[in-house]
Amino acid sequence: MGIAxxxxxxxxxxxxxxxxxxxxxxxxxxxxxxxxxxxLILDAALDLFRQHGYRRTSMEDIANAANVAKGTxxxxxxxxxxxxxxxxxxxxxxxxxxxxxxxxxxxxFEDKVLAVLDAKLGFVYxxxxxxxxxxxxxxxxxxxxxxxxxxxxQALRASLADLFKTEVKAGKIDLxxxxxxxxxxxxxxxxxxxxxxxxxxGEEHFHERLTRIGRLTLRGLRSGL
Amino acid sequence: MGIAxxxxxxxxxxxxxxxxxxxxxxxxxxxxxxxxxxxLILDAALDLFRQHGYRRTSMEDIANAANVAKGTxxxxxxxxxxxxxxxxxxxxxxxxxxxxxxxxxxxxFEDKVLAVLDAKLGFVYxxxxxxxxxxxxxxxxxxxxxxxxxxxxQALRASLADLFKTEVKAGKIDLxxxxxxxxxxxxxxxxxxxxxxxxxxGEEHFHERLTRIGRLTLRGLRSGL
Amino acid sequence: MGIAxxxxxxxxxxxxxxxxxxxxxxxxxxxxxxxxxxxLILDAALDLFRQHGYRRTSMEDIANAANVAKGTxxxxxxxxxxxxxxxxxxxxxxxxxxxxxxxxxxxxFEDKVLAVLDAKLGFVYxxxxxxxxxxxxxxxxxxxxxxxxxxxxQALRASLADLFKTEVKAGKIDLxxxxxxxxxxxxxxxxxxxxxxxxxxGEEHFHERLTRIGRLTLRGLRSGL
Amino acid sequence: MGIAxxxxxxxxxxxxxxxxxxxxxxxxxxxxxxxxxxxLILDAALDLFRQHGYRRTSMEDIANAANVAKGTxxxxxxxxxxxxxxxxxxxxxxxxxxxxxxxxxxxxFEDKVLAVLDAKLGFVYxxxxxxxxxxxxxxxxxxxxxxxxxxxxQALRASLADLFKTEVKAGKIDLxxxxxxxxxxxxxxxxxxxxxxxxxxGEEHFHERLTRIGRLTLRGLRSGL
DNA sequence: TATGAATGAGAATTCATTCAT
DNA sequence: GATGAATGAATTCTCATTCAT
Numbered sequence: 001m002g003i004a005x006x007x008x009x010x011x012x013x014x015x016x017x018x019x020x021x022x023x024x025x026x027x028x029x030x031x032x033x034x035x036x037x038x039x040l041i042l043d044a045a046l047d048l049f050r051q052h053g054y055r056r057t058s059m060e061d062i063a064n065a066a067n068v069a070k071g072t073x074x075x076x077x078x079x080x081x082x083x084x085x086x087x088x089x090x091x092x093x094x095x096x097x098x099x100x101x102x103x104x105x106x107x108x109f110e111d112k113v114l115a116v117l118d119a120k121l122g123f124v125y126x127x128x129x130x131x132x133x134x135x136x137x138x139x140x141x142x143x144x145x146x147x148x149x150x151x152x153x154q155a156l157r158a159s160l161a162d163l164f165k166t167e168v169k170a171g172k173i174d175l176x177x178x179x180x181x182x183x184x185x186x187x188x189x190x191x192x193x194x195x196x197x198x199x200x201x202g203e204e205h206f207h208e209r210l211t212r213i214g215r216l217t218l219r220g221l222r223s224g225l
Numbered sequence: 226m227g228i229a230x231x232x233x234x235x236x237x238x239x240x241x242x243x244x245x246x247x248x249x250x251x252x253x254x255x256x257x258x259x260x261x262x263x264x265l266i267l268d269a270a271l272d273l274f275r276q277h278g279y280r281r282t283s284m285e286d287i288a289n290a291a292n293v294a295k296g297t298x299x300x301x302x303x304x305x306x307x308x309x310x311x312x313x314x315x316x317x318x319x320x321x322x323x324x325x326x327x328x329x330x331x332x333x334f335e336d337k338v339l340a341v342l343d344a345k346l347g348f349v350y351x352x353x354x355x356x357x358x359x360x361x362x363x364x365x366x367x368x369x370x371x372x373x374x375x376x377x378x379q380a381l382r383a384s385l386a387d388l389f390k391t392e393v394k395a396g397k398i399d400l401x402x403x404x405x406x407x408x409x410x411x412x413x414x415x416x417x418x419x420x421x422x423x424x425x426x427g428e429e430h431f432h433e434r435l436t437r438i439g440r441l442t443l444r445g446l447r448s449g450l
Numbered sequence: 451m452g453i454a455x456x457x458x459x460x461x462x463x464x465x466x467x468x469x470x471x472x473x474x475x476x477x478x479x480x481x482x483x484x485x486x487x488x489x490l491i492l493d494a495a496l497d498l499f500r501q502h503g504y505r506r507t508s509m510e511d512i513a514n515a516a517n518v519a520k521g522t523x524x525x526x527x528x529x530x531x532x533x534x535x536x537x538x539x540x541x542x543x544x545x546x547x548x549x550x551x552x553x554x555x556x557x558x559f560e561d562k563v564l565a566v567l568d569a570k571l572g573f574v575y576x577x578x579x580x581x582x583x584x585x586x587x588x589x590x591x592x593x594x595x596x597x598x599x600x601x602x603x604q605a606l607r608a609s610l611a612d613l614f615k616t617e618v619k620a621g622k623i624d625l626x627x628x629x630x631x632x633x634x635x636x637x638x639x640x641x642x643x644x645x646x647x648x649x650x651x652g653e654e655h656f657h658e659r660l661t662r663i664g665r666l667t668l669r670g671l672r673s674g675l
Numbered sequence: 676m677g678i679a680x681x682x683x684x685x686x687x688x689x690x691x692x693x694x695x696x697x698x699x700x701x702x703x704x705x706x707x708x709x710x711x712x713x714x715l716i717l718d719a720a721l722d723l724f725r726q727h728g729y730r731r732t733s734m735e736d737i738a739n740a741a742n743v744a745k746g747t748x749x750x751x752x753x754x755x756x757x758x759x760x761x762x763x764x765x766x767x768x769x770x771x772x773x774x775x776x777x778x779x780x781x782x783x784f785e786d787k788v789l790a791v792l793d794a795k796l797g798f799v800y801x802x803x804x805x806x807x808x809x810x811x812x813x814x815x816x817x818x819x820x821x822x823x824x825x826x827x828x829q830a831l832r833a834s835l836a837d838l839f840k841t842e843v844k845a846g847k848i849d850l851x852x853x854x855x856x857x858x859x860x861x862x863x864x865x866x867x868x869x870x871x872x873x874x875x876x877g878e879e880h881f882h883e884r885l886t887r888i889g890r891l892t893l894r895g896l897r898s899g900l
Numbered sequence: 901t902a903t904g905a906a907t908g909a910g911a912a913t914t915c916a917t918t919c920a921t
Numbered sequence: 922g923a924t925g926a927a928t929g930a931a932t933t934c935t936c937a938t939t940c941a942t
Contacts, residue, residue, distance in 0.1 A: 037901095053367070055280060058936055069903040071939080080937065132367050138360035142278065178441060188437045195420025195438075212413045213420075213442075216403060220445030262926090283911060294928045299913070487922095503817070505730060508915055519924040521918080530916065582817045588810035592728065628891060638887045645870025645888075662863045663870075666853060667888075670895030712905085733932060744907045749934065 038076040041066045042087050046127070053133030054084065054140040081141050088139075088148045095123050096152045103159050109167050113160065114214045117193045118207070120156060125206050129197045160186045174223040189217050263301040266291045267312050271352065278358030279309065279365040306366050313364075313373050320348050321377045328384050334392050338385065339439045342418045343432070345381060350431050354422045385411045399448040414442050488526040491516045492537050496577070503583030504534065504590040531591050538589075538598050545573050546602045553609050559617050563610065564664045567643045568657070570606060575656050579647045610636045624673040639667050713751040716741045717762050721802065728808030729759065729815040756816050763814075763823050770798050771827045778834050784842050788835065789889045792868045793882070795831060800881050804872045835861045849898040864892050 044065035048057040059080055063070040077083035098119040107115060128137045161182040167173045168182070175185050192213050200206035269290035273282040284305055288295040302308035323344040330340060353362045386407040392398045393407070400410050417438050425431035494515035498507040509530055513520040527533035548569040557565060578587045611632040617623045618632070625635050642663050650656035719740035723732040734755055738745045752758035773794040782790060803812045836857040842848045843857070850860050867888050875881035 059938080060936075063904095070905095070937090071903050072901080074938070075901065135360045135363035135365070135367070138363075140280075140360075142357045142360070178444060180437070180441075184437065188434065188441055191420040191423045191434050192417035192438045192442070193420060194423040195416040195418060198416045198419040209413065209416050212405070212409065213417045216405075216413055216442055216445040217417070217438075218445075219403060220441040220443075284913080285911080288929095295912090295930095296914080296928055297926080300926070305912070509917080510915075513925095520916090520926095521924055522922080524917070525922065585810045585813035585815070585817070588813075590810075592807045592810070628894060630887070630891075634887065638884065638891055641870040641873045641884050642867035642888045642892070643870060644873040645866040645868060648866045648869040659863065659866050662855070662859065663867045663892075666855075666863055666895040667867070667891055668895075669853060670891040670893075734934080735932080738908095745909095745933090746907055746935080747905080750905070755933070 037066075037068065037072070038086065041068065041073060041076060041083070042090055045083055046087055049084075049087070049137055050127075050131040050133065053131075054136040081143065084140055085144060085148065088144055091124070091127060092149050092152050095120055096155070098123055099152070099156055099159075109163065109172065110215070110218055113163065113189070113218060114211060116156070116160065117190075117210060117214050120190075121193055121196060121210060122203075122207065125197055125200070126203065129200070130203065130206075134197075157183070157186050157190070160189070171223055173218075173221040175221065177223075178221055180221075185221065189214070192217050262291075262293065262297065263311065266293065266298060266301060266308070267315055270308055271312055274309075274312070274362055275353075275356035275358065278356075278361040280361060284308075306368070309365055310369060310373065313369055316349070316352060317374050317377050320345055321380070323348055324377070324381055324384075334388065334397065335440070335443055338388065338414070338443060339436060341381070341385065342415075342435060342439055346418055346421060346435060347428075347432065350422055350425070351428060354425070355428065355431075359422075382408070382411050382415070385414070396448055398443070398446040400446060402448070403446055405446075410446065414439070417442050487516075487518065487522070488536065491518065491523060491526060491533070492540055495533055496537055499534075499537070499587055500577075500581040500583065503581075504586040531593065534590055535594060535598065538594055541574070541577060542599050542602050545570055546605070548573055549602070549606055549609075559613065559622065560665070560668055563613065563639070563668060564661060566606070566610065567640075567660060567664055571643055571646060571660060572653075572657065575647055575650070576653065579650070580653065580656075584647075607633070607636050607640070610639070621673055623668070623671040625671060627673075628671055630671075635671065639664070642667050712741075712743065712747065713761065716743065716748060716751060716758070717765055720758055721762055724759075724762070724812055725803075725806035725808065728806075728811040730811060756818070759815055760819060760823065763819055766799070766802060767824050767827050770795055771830070773798055774827070774831055774834075784838065784847065785890070785893055788838065788864070788893060789886060791831070791835065792865075792885060792889050796868055796871060796885060797878075797882065800872055800875070801878065804875070805878065805881075809872075832858070832861050832865070835864070846898055848893070848896040850896065852898070853896055855896075860896065864889070867892050 041062065045057070045062045048061055048065055051057075052061075059073055060070055062083070063073055066073075073083065077086055099116060102112070102115040102119040105112065105115060128134055131137060164173065164175065164182040164185055168175055175182060178185070180188065193210055196206055196210040196213055200209060266287065270282070270287045273286055273290055276282075277286075284298055285295055287308070288298055291298075298308065302311055324341060327337070327340040327344040330337065332340060353359055356362060389398065389400065389407045389410055393400055400407060403410070405413065418435060421431055421435040421438050425434060491512065495507070495512045498511055498515055501507075502511075509523055510520055512533070513523055516523075523533065527536055549566060552562070552565040552569040555562065555565060578584055581587060614623065614625065614632040614635055618625055625632060628635070630638065643660055646656055646660040646663055650659060716737065720732070720737045723736055723740055726732075727736075734748055735745055737758070738748055741748075748758065752761055774791060777787070777790040777794040780787065780790060803809055806812060839848065839850065839857040839860055843850055850857060853860070855863065868885060871881055871885040871888055875884060
C-alpha cells in the first residue's frame with residue numbers, strides 16, 4: 001500500500017509557472033526499485049501515522065501495511081522511535097531539495113521568498129500538519145536529534161538572510177527602520193509563516209494564510225515607511 | 226508536587242504597567258478551599274504532562290502526585306482523555322479572563338494588540354508550549370470538543386476586528402491597501418503570532434519573537450505605504 | 451425501580467381454577483410499608499440482576515435503583531454475596547408458600563402433582579430462569595448455604611412421596627414395576643421436571659414442557675403396564 | 676497441569692459393550708504435537724474454570740497454568756470470552772463425535788436412546804456440570820453464538836426423531852396415545868434427561884438419575900397403555 | 901535477511917468495601 | 922441509621938521487542 005510514497009516520489013508535471021510550483025523527489029537509485037524495503041516501510045508508516053497517529057499505529061500495523069514481517073522492521077529500524085526518526089530524515093531531505101530548488105529559481109524578491117516559504121512549510125503541511133494527528137507527528141518522543149531538521153533550517157536561514165541583505169543594499173527594504181537585523185528579520189518571517197498552519201482547514205486555506213502572512217510581513221519591511 | 230497550580234492561581238502583583246501585565250484567576254469558591262480535589266488532580270496532571278508528556282504519564286503517576294488513590298481520579302474524570310479535557314477547559318477559562326483584562330486596559334492601539342496577543346499566546350506558551358512535550362499537549366486525542374477553545378477564540382477575533390475597524394476609521398491603518406478585511410487581517414495577525422512559539426527556547430525568546438511579529442505585521446498595515 | 455417487587459408481592463386475582471393458578475406473597479407487615487429498606491433493596495437488586503446479571507450489576511447500580519446511598523446497602527447486607535443470599539432466601543420463602551398452597555388444594559392426583567411442580571419450578575422460572583442471565587443467578591458464588599433452599603426441597607419431597615404412597619395403595623400407580631421406591635420416583639420426577647427449563651423460550655413454552663414431562667413421567671408409572 | 680486435556684483426549688479402551696461406552700477424540704494433526712498451544716491453553720482454562728469458576732479465574736492464572744505468557748493467550752483468543760467460546764466449541768465437537776458413535780452402535784431401541792442421552796449429557800456432566808461452578812460455565816456471557824451447540828443439538832434431535840418414528844412403525848411405542856409427535860416426544864425426553872444434572876452429587880448419582888429418567892419416560896410411551 | 905510466535909512490563913479502568921461526617 | 926467520597930487490589934488487554942528457525 002502507500003499512496004503516501006507514490007505521491008511523495010511522484011514527479012510533478014513540469015512546466016508550472018507560479019511561485020508555488022514545486023517539483024518533488026527523485027527516488028534514490030536502487031538495484032531493484034521494487035524492493036526498497038526501508039522505503040516501503042516508511043511509506044506504510046507515514047500513511048498510518050497520518051491516519052491514526054503515532055500512538056495508535058502499532059508496529060504490527062506497519063508490518064502488515066508494508067507486507068513484511070514484524071521482525072523485519074527491526075532489521076532496518078532499531079525501534080519504533082527510530083523508525084519515526086527515519087521518517088523525519090526522509091522528510092527533511094525532501095524539504096532540503098525543494099527549498100534548494102526554490103532558491104535556484106529566477107524570481108523577483110517577494111515571489112522567491114514566498115516560494116521558499118512554501119517549499120518548506122507547504123511540504124510539511126501536506127505530509128504532516130494536514131493530518132488530524134499532526135500533534136503526534138510533530139515529534140512523538142520530543143527526541144529528534146538536532147541533526148535531523150537543524151542543518152536544513154540553518155541553510156535556509158542563511159540563504160534568506162542573504163536575499164534580505166541584497167534587497168537592503170538595493171534599497172528596496174529597510175530592516176533598520178523596523179529595528180531588525182537580517183537574521184532577526186528572517187527569524188521573524190519564518191516564525192510568522194510557521195503560524196499559517198494554526199488550525200488550517202485544508203491546503204488551500206493554509207496557502208492563503210501563508211501568502212498573506214508572507215506578504216504582510218514583507219510589506220512591513222518596505223523602505224520609506 | 227504542584228508548582229503548576231500555585232503559579233496558575235497566584236495573583237500577580239497588581240499595578241503592572243507594561244503591555245505584558247497579566248492578571249490571573251480568582252479561584253472558584255470551595256467549601257473547603259484546602260481540598261479542591263479536581264483542581265489538585267489537574268495541577269498534578271499538568272505538571273506531569275509537561276514533564277513527561279501525555280503518553281508517558283500514567284494515571285497512577287497522577288494519582289501519586291496528587292496524593293489520591295487511582296480510583297479517585299475516576300470520580301472526577303471519566304477517563305484519562307477527559308482529565309486532559311478538564312485541563313484544557315481550565316486553561317481556556319484562564320485565557321479568556323486574561324484576554325478580557327487585556328482588552329479592558331487603556332492602551333494605544335498597537336500596545337493593546339500586543340497585550341492581547343500576549344494574553345492569549347503567552348499564557349499558552351507558559352503552560353503548554355514551553356514543555357518539551359508540547360506537541361503531545363496540543364491535543365493528545367485530536368478530539369477536544371469545539372466548545373473548549375472555540376468560544377474564547379471567537380470572542381477574541383471579534384474584539385480584535387473591532388479594534389481594527391476603529392483604527393481604520395481613524396485613518397491610522399489601511400487594510401484595503403494590504404488586500405485585507407478586518408477579519409482576514411485578524412486571522413493573519415493571529416496566525417503569524419501563533420508562529421512565535423516555533424522552537425522558542427524560553428519565555429524571553431518567545432516574547433521577543435511575539436513582539437517582533439506583532440509589530441512587523443501591524444507595520445505592514447500602516448496607512449500611506 | 452422495582453417492577454420486580456410490585457409483581458412479586460402482587461396478589462393474583464383470586465378465582466383461578468386451573469391447576470396452574472398460583473397466588474403469591476403477602477408482604478410481611480411493616481410499620482411503614484413505604485420504607486422497607488432491605489426489601490426495596492432486594493427489589494432493585496433482583497431487577498438489575500435479571501437484566502444485567504450478577505457480575506455486571508454493581509453495588510452502586512443497586513443503590514441508585516433503590517434510591518439509597520451505597521453505604522446503606524452495607525447496613526442491611528454484609529456484602530454483595532450476602533445481598534444475593536437475601537434474594538435467594540426471599541425467593542425460597544415464596545416458593546415454600548406457593549408449594550404449600552398447591553398441596554393444600556383439592557385436586558386429583560395428577561393435577562395436584564402438576565400444580566406442585568408448577569409452584570416450585572414455575573416460580574423459579576418466572577423470577578430467575580427466564581432472565582438472559584439465569585446462569586449467573588443460579589448461584590453466583592456457588593456458596594449458598596444449605597439452609598436456603600434445602601428445607602423447602604426436603605418438605606416438598608416428603609409431601610410428594612406421601613402422595614405417591616397413597617396412590618400406590620389405591621392401586622393407581624405401580625412403582626415396583628418401574629423399579630422405583632417412592633423416594634426415587636419423586637427424585638426422578640423432580641429432576642425430569644427441572645429439565646423443563648432447558649432452553650425454554652418463554653413462560654408458555656416452559657409450561658408446555660413442564661406439563662408434558664410431568665404427564666409422561668406419571669404415565670410411565672401407571673399400573674398394569 | 677491439565678488433567679483436563681489428557682482425559683478429554685484419552686482414547687477410551689476400545690471394545691466397551693455397555694450402553695455407556697464412550698469413544699473419544701482423534702486430536703487434529705499438528706506439526707509439533709507436543710505444542711498445541713491453543714489446546715494447552717484450553718486445557719488449563721477448563722481446569723481452572725472448573726475449580727474456581729469463570730469470574731475468579733484470571734487470564735494471568737490461565738497463562739501461568741498453561742506455561743505461556745499472558746500475551747500468548749491473546750494470540751489465540753481475542754478475549755477471555757472468546758477463550759471460553761473456544762472451550763465450548765471443543766466440547767461441542769467432542770459431544771458431536773460421541774453422539775454419532777452412540778447412534779452408530781447396534782443396540783436395541785431403549786438402550787440406544789440411553790446411550791445417546793449419555794453421550795450428550797454424560798459428557799457435559801463430566802466436564803462442566805460436575806464442577807461446583809457449573810452455573811458459571813453454562814455461559815458466562817449469555818452470548819455463545821448459535822453455531823456452537825446448535826447444530827449438534829439439531830442433528831441429535833433429528834436422529835432421535837427418526838429412531839422414534841421407526842419404533843412407532845414397528846408398533847412398539849405409541850406417541851399419539853401420549854399426545855405427542857416425534858419432535859415433541861424428543862424434546863420432552865431431552866428436556867427431562869437434562870434435568871438429571873439437577874443437584875447430582877457425582878457421576879454415579881447422575882447416571883442413575885439419567886437412566887431412571889430415560890427409562891421412565893420411554894415407559895410412558897409404550898404401546899397399549 | 902526474513903519470519904512471526906512468544907514475551908511480559910505496563911496501562912487504563914472497575915468496583916466492593918470502608919469510614920468520617 | 923444514612924451518606925457518598927475515597928480507596929486500592931484486581932483485571933483485562935496492548936504492543937514494542939526478542940529470538941529460534
